[in-house]
Amino acid sequence: MADNNTDKISSDELNMLLEIMDYQAKTSDLSVRMPNESGTGIGRIARHYNKLIEALQVRTHEQDDMVSQRTSQISRINNSLANEIMDRKIAEYALAESLQKAKATNQAKSAFLANMSHELRTPLNSIIGFSEMIQHEVFGKLDHEHYADYITAIHQSGNHLLTLINTVLDLSKIEADAMLLEEETIHI
Secondary structure, rough: OOHHHHHHOOOHHHHHHHHHHHHHHHHHHOOOOOOOOOHHHHHHHHHHHHHHHHHHHHHHHHHHHHHHHHHHHHHHHHHHHHHHHHHHHHHHHHHHHHHEEEEEEEHHHHHHHHHHHHHHHHHHHHHHHHHHHHHHOOOOOOOHHHHHHHHHHHHHHHHHHHHHHHHHHHHHHHHHOOOOOOOOOOOO
C-alpha cells in the first residue's frame, strides 16, 4: 500500500488541476501544464495528464501542418483551375470573334458573286450566241475545215463555263438563303 502522504490530494491541488483543464477546454491552449511535484498525490496525476496533453499537442501540430499543406495544395489547384477557366473564356471569345468574321466574309463573298453574275454572264452569253451564229454559218460558209471544229470547241467551252458560273451563283444564293425552290408534281 502506498504512503498516505503521497496518495492524498489536497483540494487546492485538485482545484488547480480542474482550473487548468477548464482553461484548456475553453481556450484550446495546450501549452499550459500542470505542476507535477513529486511526492504529492496530485503529482502522479499531473505527470500522466501532462504526458497526455503533450501527446495531444504534438498530434494537433501534425494535424495543423497536414491541414496547412492540403490547404496550400487546394489553393494551387484552385488557381490553376481559375487560370484554365480564364484561358477557355479567352479562347471562347476569340472563337466567337472568328466565327463573326467568317460570317461577314462569307456574306461579302456571296454579295460579290451575286453582283458579278451580270458582269460574267453578259460577255459569256455573247460568246455563246456569236459562236452559235458562226457554227450555223448564218453569214456564209467557213473557208477552212478546222474553223468548224474550233467554233464547236468555243461554243462547248462557253456553255460549260456558263454552267459552272450558274452552279457557283446557285451555291451563293443557297448560302445567302436567297434561293427560291420551284415545286412541281412529277409522274413517277
